[in-house]
Amino acid sequence: MNTALKNTISIVLKMRHLPLDELSKFTGINEKEIIIILDEMTKDNKVKKEDGIYALVEDVKKQD
Numbered sequence: 001m002n003t004a005l006k007n008t009i010s011i012v013l014k015m016r017h018l019p020l021d022e023l024s025k026f027t028g029i030n031e032k033e034i035i036i037i038l039d040e041m042t043k044d045n046k047v048k049k050e051d052g053i054y055a056l057v058e059d060v061k062k063q064d
Helices: 002-015 020-027 031-043 057-063
Strands: 047-050 053-056
Touching (some): 002 031, 002 053, 020 031, 031 047
């Protein structure tokens, strides 16, 4: 199930960089649960948080 949630988050972040509250709203995952998943994804270098906005690392690298 964790993989499915990570995939859902990745799909949403592929479309748009979002703050936690909006990411929670778009994915349907409550904030307490999504923050745990986002922390894991950050440690795995899949997601980056900058100024409160989450983005996929691959998208951040493309902008450089």
